[in-house]
Amino acid sequence: MFNAMFKKEWTQAWKSFKFVALLIVFAILGIMSPLVALLTPEILGSVLEEEMRGFTLPEPTAYDSFAQFYSNLNQLGLLIFIILFGSVLTVEFSRGTLINLLTKGLSRSIVIHTKALFLLIVWTVAYAIAATLTYFYTIFYWDEPLNQLFGALFTSWFFGVFLISLILFASVLFKNFIVVLSAVLVILFAFMLLAIHPDIAEWLPNYIISHNVALLEGSFDFDTLYRALGVTLVATIVMYVLTIIRFKKMEVS
Amino acid sequence: MEVFDEIQAYLPFLIPLIGLQVLLSLTALIMLIRQNQVRYMNKLLWALIIVLFNLIGPILYFVLEKRT
Numbered sequence: 001m002f003n004a005m006f007k008k009e010w011t012q013a014w015k016s017f018k019f020v021a022l023l024i025v026f027a028i029l030g031i032m033s034p035l036v037a038l039l040t041p042e043i044l045g046s047v048l049e050e051e052m053r054g055f056t057l058p059e060p061t062a063y064d065s066f067a068q069f070y071s072n073l074n075q076l077g078l079l080i081f082i083i084l085f086g087s088v089l090t091v092e093f094s095r096g097t098l099i100n101l102l103t104k105g106l107s108r109s110i111v112i113h114t115k116a117l118f119l120l121i122v123w124t125v126a127y128a129i130a131a132t133l134t135y136f137y138t139i140f141y142w143d144e145p146l147n148q149l150f151g152a153l154f155t156s157w158f159f160g161v162f163l164i165s166l167i168l169f170a171s172v173l174f175k176n177f178i179v180v181l182s183a184v185l186v187i188l189f190a191f192m193l194l195a196i197h198p199d200i201a202e203w204l205p206n207y208i209i210s211h212n213v214a215l216l217e218g219s220f221d222f223d224t225l226y227r228a229l230g231v232t233l234v235a236t237i238v239m240y241v242l243t244i245i246r247f248k249k250m251e252v253s
Numbered sequence: 254m255e256v257f258d259e260i261q262a263y264l265p266f267l268i269p270l271i272g273l274q275v276l277l278s279l280t281a282l283i284m285l286i287r288q289n290q291v292r293y294m295n296k297l298l299w300a301l302i303i304v305l306f307n308l309i310g311p312i313l314y315f316v317l318e319k320r321t
């Protein structure tokens with residue numbers, strides 16, 4: 001059952017070109033990040049020619065390249081991922097494609113496991129492509145040391161995993177993709193507001209993606225993230241379990 | 254000559270970027286042409302959106318028109 005379900009998911013993603021489209025977009029983001037970092041001083045210099053007279057802009061560094069990478073990935077990248085793939089579960093509800101399978105004995109938890117694994121693989125591959133491209137361009141053009149590289153790359157990936165769990169949970173609660181998308185955006189916005197308070201910020205999932213560049217520069221210690229990482233992990237697991245519980249009880253029409 | 258040199262310095266970025274962009278838009282256009290009917294608007298409008306809004310245009314097309 002699992003295999004058939006999983007295969008169906010890939011065939012759909014392949015035929016609709018959505019999977020390849022996501023990989024292309026992430027590759028573009030990965031290449032664009034170091035390019036924008038390289039060009040920023042030149043663009044600023046030519047735009048602000050009058051104002052900048054007598055000043056010299058600092059040369060871009062490897063950290064600027066990764067700053068671009070994270071601002072692209074954590075915002076645009078995640079948004080495009082959600083828009084392209086956030087509907088994998090709700091689309092089954094709106095089209096009623098699950099009823100047949102469920103009456104034939106497909107286990108409900110397998111439905112959720114399949115969707116989750118599919119999203120996890122799509123996210124991991126896309127993220128790996130973007131990160132690899134930015135990494136190789138960066139080490140080719142700059143030679144600043146990239147400290148805690150693995151940690152700094154892990155946090156953004158992990159935040160995506162948290163979002164996948166959130167999307168699935170919102171999907172079984174609201175059943176409609178537009179509502180799911182809005183709910184996810186509202187929650188992320190609420191995190192941003194809550195994070196204004198420094199004591200609360202340390203406990204929030206978005207804390208783990210707020211210090212990526214500082215991790216690379218070595219000015220921020222990965223250990224400081226443990227609390228937020230723990231919260232994110234627990235939230236991811238709890239939401240996933242709740243998704244399965246809720247899906248088992250809900251009526252699929 | 255200076256401008257030419259400057260562009261050449263960025264070719265390692267520009268070639269893959271333009272290639273990927275073209276691949277994305279071209280695939281969307283080919284799929285659009287081969288599609289019998291579109292759900293929203295009409296084919297010409299979709300073609301314009303795909304060509305004019307790079308990245309966002311093709312993505313919108315895949316999301317809204319290729320739901321199966």
